[in-house]
Amino acid sequence: MSNNMLNSFLNNNIADLKDRGLYNEIDTVQGANGPVIKVKGKEHINLSSNNYLGLATDERLKKLAKEAIDSHGVGAGAVRTINGTLDLHINLEETIAKFKGTEAAISYQSGFNCNMAAISAVMDKNDAILSDALNHASIIDGCRLSKAKIIPFEHSDMNNLRQKAKEAVDSGRYNKIMIITDGVFSMDGDIAKLPEIVEIAEELDLITYVDDAHGSGVTGKGAGTVKQFGLQDQVDFQMGTLSKAIGVVGGYIAGKQNLIDWLKARSRPFLFSTAVSPADAIASTRAIELLMESTELNEKLWENGNHLKDGLKKLGFNIGNSETPITPCIIGDEKNAQEFSKRLFKAGVYAKAIVFPTVPRGTGRVRNMPTAAHTKEMLDEAIAIYEKVGKEMGFI
Numbered sequence: 001m002s003n004n005m006l007n008s009f010l011n012n013n014i015a016d017l018k019d020r021g022l023y024n025e026i027d028t029v030q031g032a033n034g035p036v037i038k039v040k041g042k043e044h045i046n047l048s049s050n051n052y053l054g055l056a057t058d059e060r061l062k063k064l065a066k067e068a069i070d071s072h073g074v075g076a077g078a079v080r081t082i083n084g085t086l087d088l089h090i091n092l093e094e095t096i097a098k099f100k101g102t103e104a105a106i107s108y109q110s111g112f113n114c115n116m117a118a119i120s121a122v123m124d125k126n127d128a129i130l131s132d133a134l135n136h137a138s139i140i141d142g143c144r145l146s147k148a149k150i151i152p153f154e155h156s157d158m159n160n161l162r163q164k165a166k167e168a169v170d171s172g173r174y175n176k177i178m179i180i181t182d183g184v185f186s187m188d189g190d191i192a193k194l195p196e197i198v199e200i201a202e203e204l205d206l207i208t209y210v211d212d213a214h215g216s217g218v219t220g221k222g223a224g225t226v227k228q229f230g231l232q233d234q235v236d237f238q239m240g241t242l243s244k245a246i247g248v249v250g251g252y253i254a255g256k257q258n259l260i261d262w263l264k265a266r267s268r269p270f271l272f273s274t275a276v277s278p279a280d281a282i283a284s285t286r287a288i289e290l291l292m293e294s295t296e297l298n299e300k301l302w303e304n305g306n307h308l309k310d311g312l313k314k315l316g317f318n319i320g321n322s323e324t325p326i327t328p329c330i331i332g333d334e335k336n337a338q339e340f341s342k343r344l345f346k347a348g349v350y351a352k353a354i355v356f357p358t359v360p361r362g363t364g365r366v367r368n369m370p371t372a373a374h375t376k377e378m379l380d381e382a383i384a385i386y387e388k389v390g391k392e393m394g395f396i
């Protein structure tokens, strides 16, 4: 028999979400997540994946992953600190450190899990964390887990950050203080003001943590936002994911050797959860090497991003303040954003509506993620569909 209180909690809350247009119906992709995807038996131009460089389906990586299964098996076999540290994990971490220009790196099972792991390994209840108001959910949860005092600052508002940082320092209440920010903000595509953040941190002796999940492979010719600004020696934690531009799965911190040594000793998901599989580790390693060897995919990504942005802007859509290929199409009302996405889908474009709580209330949008794997023809077709549906709904 199921519990009555649980049932009424679940049923009431799900009904409430549906009522307010905040309930996300999850689609199944029938096959690979490439530039065109099959959903509900029909092909759609895919503008919703984070597979920025098309590496999730790259033939070179698929071949290596298959070979790694033959040589190393399908699983790592144990947590890293017992005997689940395979040579492939060490190669991956050495490659990440080279890519990020740091002394060392540590890899985790996902980017989310990495933020949960790394923040709480260093910060505790006697510390404070200055956190950008639009930071990703995994940063927020990682900060909460640490029990440090969380002090939000207005999104990318450096005066507000400086003032709150000074107040925190002057209060004398905290042992350590960290500034934490996304490198690229995933819902708007704007870039954090890292030079100013580092300046404030140096002036006040604060720790810096940059989550570059959407920057790696994208900004700084692929090397990420921290490297774009040449700040790899100043930023303490360069966090990234292996699931977006890298195309596989996993997360990492790149930084100084003593930081990585500490995280290997104290970050709980590293100690108590098995590492990514051999196939994942080798595919990620090779993907990063490809990025270091050539900027071709990165250039294609930006070219495609600019093409889509120009097209949507010319049609009169509000595409916000994106500085990266991320192209939001801001509608406002949650239900309108969801209806827009549904009609785009019917017309052959897969572009997901993103609503509260992922973005602030009243800023519902359809977010477009062009990739290096799209052709000009696919993007032009998508723009034509945006025009047709946008006019139909009276948005343009």
Ligand SMILES: *Cc1c(COP(=O)(O)O)cnc(C)c1O
Pocket: 110, 111, 112, 113, 115, 136, 138, 139, 182, 186, 211, 212, 213, 214, 241, 242, 243, 249, 250, 251
């Ligand atoms: C996607 C994302 C993560 C989580 O990465 P996963 O590897 O998918 O777990 C963390 N931070 C930011 C900013 C992200 O966009």
